[in-house]
Amino acid sequence: MSTHPARSLSRVLEDFGPTLLDLVHGDPVAAGELGGVGIHDPYDEQHHPERAVVLGVGVHGTEEICRLLRELAGAGAAALVVRGPTDADAAAAAEFEAVAAETGIVLLALTRGASWAQLAAMLRTLLSEGDVGGAGEQTLGGVPSGDLFALANAIATLLDAPITIEDRRSRILAFSGRQDEADPPRVESILARRVPERYLRIHEEHGVFEKLYRSEQPVHIPPPALGDEVALPRMAIAVRAGDEILGSVWAALRKPLTPEREEAFKEAAKLVALHMLRFRAGADAENRLRADLVTTALEGGSGAVEALGRLGLADEPVVVLAMGLEPAADGDHAQLTAERQRLTTALAVHLTAVQPRSAVALLGDVAYALFPVPDDATAARERAVRVAANFLERTGDRAGAVVGIGSVAAEPAALARSRTNADRALRVLSGGRGAGRVAAIGDVYVDALLIEMRDLAVANRDEPSGPLARLVAYDRRHNAHLVETLRAWLDAFGDVIAASASVFVHPNTFRYRIRRVAEVGQLDLRDPSARFAAMLELRLMGLYDQG
Structure with a gap:
């Protein structure tokens, strides 16, 4: 089991390197706790999380890398990942070392052939541990609950062999260190996050999966014969929860396991099942928890500060976004509900890609988002409008979604007002009075006032006169x-x-x-x-x- 915190750069290098990442220059220990993942885009305004690992997609050459390192120092980034190998001459190495020391940013290199998308997904999975939830860390078998990478490393130590944990579709959920001791097919699987198709066909032809899922014992799998490729023998065991097959654990062996290690492998599979079940259940529980925290924060009462703290939003301005759908004349309620849930999930993915600390929850018929913004009110409104408009452009107009944007809440007590203003802007758009599909309250304030004055007249049963x-x-x-x-x-x-x-x-x-x-x-x-x-x-x- 790793001794490094899950949100540390040392843990990232322990889990992903050298299979995916190599340390070029810098001190991972000094990087501190990581705040999230950012992707560098030279053609757009950058808003990376504090202490982010920034993926320098398309950044090449000593001069360009050093310039980006200096830019990221002002943004508070912790590390920069570029495509490896970096320039290998002595002058380039000396310049990298000097700039890394000057900026305090760690420079990492992504292995050639590895996918940026897969690296981003794995980093977010590792760094999301403990983002929302209780104060104490839960463990299963001495391993933090749901931390499959730590569990893979623990099993690898028990068996003295590199390990992968896979789902039913042979996708790699987690892997241990020491993958360089395995074979090229294993490294290819790690880089692609799934077992190569040619090996899956061989396993299916030889009935490997049928035997694996029927047995409760570890299954010995001889190295597949495929041209000139050299592969090690494997030992695999199914991961079960009662009659349900959750996945499997695979060990690449250079020497046979002893009976004691085979028994340890069997027991480890039971622990993997507990972690996979906890991880699966935790996703639903976390969604419910986030919805509860968002609701508490929006009410703006005494619990708002704690809720924002657990969401990681306590110390920065936030604006509330309210997304509603216009029901179709012939649409049924079930279809509309499913569409709301689909768009809410899509909005959460979109906002967290832009600003990882965003929080989204569907409350009744409206999806509310807490979106961190700059201190400047004008810049905050423009950014929120731009991000919401981009989301609606990507999702198309088939669903008829509109987004109202509230006022900037510089403190927790102002969140309730921001939600009210987001609802007011949403109502203007839903009534067809807005010019587009996105509106900030400042842009439709008079229309909102007119609607409320009309409501007041109706409530008072006023009759036209004069x-x-x-x-x-x-x-x-x-x-x-x-x-x-x-x-x-x-x-x-x-x-x-x-x-x-x-x-x-x-x-x-x-x-x-x-x-x-x-x-x-x-x-x-x-x-x-x-x-x-x-x-x-x-x-x-x-x-x-x-x-």
Whole structure:
């Protein structure tokens, strides 16, 4: 079992190197606790987590690498990963060493042939341990609960052989160190995170999986004969939970296991099953826990500070995003619910890729997100709008999703207000009054006020009165179009020519009608207050939405 914390760079190198990562320069121990994973993009604004491992995809050459190291020092990054091998001459090595010492950032190299996507996924899996949950760390068999990499290393020590833990589809869930002692097929499996297809076919032809899943004992598997490829023999055992097969554990052997080690392998498989079950159950439990924490934080009460702390959001400004779906006229409730859940999951993936400390939960019919933002309110609003718009562009408009963005909450007590404002912006968009599919409350504030004023009038059972009520009544009796005339005249700022053209009547006819508006409505159109009152009442009565 590793003595290094799961969120440390030393643990990353212990689990992934030298199969995936090589240390070029820097001190992993001094890197401290890692804050997450970031991907460098030279064409976009960078917002990496504090103490991030940054993946320098497409970064090559001594000059470019050193320049990026200096940039990341200002962003508080812990490590930079570039594609290996790096420049091997003495001058390049000396420059790397000097810049690593200057910036304090550890430089790592990703093995040629390894996938950036797989490295990012494995790093996030390793670094996510303990992100949300209780204060104490749970263990199973002396290994942190759900930490399959630590368990693989423990089994490798027991058997004195490199280990992989695989699921039912032969995908690599975790692997031990010492993979360099295995064979090329094992290294290829680690790099691709799954067993090569050609070996799977050989195992299926020889009935390896059938024998493996029928037996409760370790199964000896001779090295497959495949051209000139050299492979070691394997020993594998199925991982069971009752009658359910969860996966398997594979050891690459240079010498046969003793009976004692075979028995230890059998017992280890039971422990693997417990960890896999805890990991699987923990995913659902964590989702429920995150939803509870998001709900508590949004209420803004005494528990908000603790909830934000457990979500890792206690010390930075946050903005609330509210995503809603417009139900289709012929859509059934089950389909709409499934679509909400699908989009909520997609939103969580999108936001955590942009800002790993984001938290998303579906509460009723609305998906709420807590999204960390910069201190500057304008920059925060622009960033939130840009990220939400990008998400909706990626998901398409088939679902009819819209996103309202609240005000910036600089402290936990302000989160409830941010949620209220996100709901207000969402309601404007859902009512079709917004110009797009994303709106911040600052951009639709007046529309939100008008909706709330209309709600207040309905709640008070107010009846229309005054000039506009008289015009509406007159139009109903005489089909006179006086309300339409007033609306056109106000929209044109009193320009009769423009107003008459907008309603397709002769200017003289329009002049006659606007005089009738003043007479019938008893409305002084020369009075700015009267004009404003008429415009406001038109909005509140929804008459601007008509023909």
